[in-house]
Amino acid sequence: MIKQVETVKAPAAVGPYSQAVISKGQVYCSGMLPLNPESGNIPGSTVEEQTKQVLENITALLQELELNLEDVIKTTIFLDSIDTFQQVNQIYGEYFSNHKPARSCVEVAAIPKGALVEIEGIAQMD
Template structure:
């Protein structure tokens, strides 16, 4: 198992790794809408926060020489399912032609009071 640590994506907000590589797979921990430099939440709307999460995912994938097309599964955690369509619109701009498997659930709370968190599973080339 190889631990991935990137300065281009937000650091972990707890005792876990940003990502781990194991058996040809890259497991990205749930990504929050944090500014990688300040660690502060970016955006007040689910659209702004989803965009920041996706940019953070791209940055972390790039550190292991992957891109969104290498993603095979995502799991989305929403503070409110009422934000599903808004989040889905932004998510769809990033995953337009390549559509990985996905789950989306509403949760009671997300760390740092974020509106959205996304975890990713990608396949190494």
Template sequence: MKTIIHTDKAPAAIGPYSQAVKAGGFIFVSGQIPVNPATGEVVEGGVEAQTKQVLENLTAILNSQGVGLDAVVKTSVFIKDMNDFQKINAIYGEYFKSEHPARACVEVARLPKDVLVEIEAIAIA
């Protein structure tokens, strides 16, 4: 059995997918991009501001299910430019402070809305 997850505190999906799905004791969070849920616009301020917004969106979705970032067991990080790796890591480390989840990080040619970073996650429900 699965449950589709939606919260107004994170951006709505921009395609035929859900913000997240709960199934089998896990929450599978779709890739989050740096869209401000209040305005529907991509945040300005470079890769640091975009990474913060992505992680705020991810947190909002998890919080809607009564869990936080400490429940995350795996993330996948997609970045436009591997030269931003250290900047993204610095912000990521502010959110995942102690128990770091498993992670993949890859540079991609292009992301939706031409953003600089996207992060998806799997968390324990």
């Protein structure tokens, strides 16, 4: 059975999908944009600011399930330019300092809403 996860503490989905779903003890978080959950706007124009907002949004979504970043087992980072890899890595490392999940990072042609970064993840509930 698949359970949908929705919280007002993270940005609403910008399309016909769930913020996350739970299946067999794993939480599959959809790609999170750097949107402020209250305003729906992207705060900040730098990839560093946007990466922080994305990771705060993921943290808020996980907290809704009484989980945290240490429960994350895999992330995928989408960048509008691979040239920002080091800046994103710096901020990412502040959030995942001791616990380091498996990760992929790719450059894409465009990210919804003109964002510079998007991150999706998988977390383990047990």
